[in-house]
Amino acid sequence: MSRKIALITGGGDCPGINAFLASAVRRGNREYGASFVGVRNAFAGLAADDPEKYLLPLDTESVVGLENRSSTILESSRFNPFTEDNIAKGYPEKMLKNLKHLGIDGVLGTGGNDTILSALRLEERGFPTVMAPKSIDNDVSGTDVMLGFRTAISFGAQAARSTADSARAHRRISLVEVMGRHAGWLALEIGVASGADLITIPEKPVELAGFCAEVGRIYEECRCANIVIAEGTSISYDDPVIVKARKKSDVVRALMEETPEIDAFGNPKLGGISQILRRVLRIELGLKKIEEVRTTDLGFTLRGLAPAADDIILGIRFGIKTADILLGEKRSGVMVGINGLEIEEASFEEALKPKTVHRSDRELQALGVFISSSSQNTRP
């Protein structure tokens, strides 16, 4: 009997997701005679009171040309049906009931850490689920790269180079902030590829006296400085430079005192560190005007990009492999990934091990990463 598969795309959108969807549908339709339905808003759609309203039937014909499209046609959400609260409210059971009611036999999805964790919980409740990793943060284990990362790097590097050229013309310090949460992959690779003078990553907490001295030295030497800042860069509330800046700048005081909001999976909502560093640098370097330090937040511009060829190919390969596992081999509970040139797979548990930048300080420094002599760690 033909099997019916639900497709979901959870967490932050990114390039390459639609290529995955198109490929999984094509492979599943042609090779295994399966039918597909996209479920909008991921787990929020699956757990809705009226799940029919979230459905988007997909077949080989309707996915023609989808590979090049940006973001995800299925929309996304960070709804977590497995929080203590939501378990108490019966969301997992509701989701299983909906899946049964809709005649769904298995779930294929894309996601980062959080969505893969929910997929694991669904699988533990006996529902066959297979995932493909996506996130511009590149912070899931069991794969060299995730969907979206390569496109984000190439566009991000181009954008950072453009700000660098402008900073040179105006003899300025340019701070380019990028996402990445607690992993520095995005900042590191955009920084290196754009020829940044300095890069900060979450894995290396920043002691500000040393950081400002280094920026000052570069500014003195080149009459401009190009710095890529990871949104998760860690600075201490008690750093003497911050203590001083809190007194001199309302913005620094407000931003340092702001309690970050927390998402459904317990992640703090990051962003804005470059606004603090902008003011700190002005004070520490004794700059006359605030516009001598300019900030650019690349943030969401890297999420909604049309996929580069690398991500289209990866999405297509992930789509084929996930369909083969779920429909051909009738297995589940795994995430597909790429190791070197080969498509492989990892258990959900393996995928959920943290993947941050682990390289020697010597190598990181050679690549331009700022390494403090001491490290304190309280923000974010």
Ligand code: F6P
């Ligand atoms: O997708 C991951 C990510 O891009 C993080 O780098 C960032 O902190 C987060 O998403 C922000 O996402 P949103 O505001 O959509 O929840």
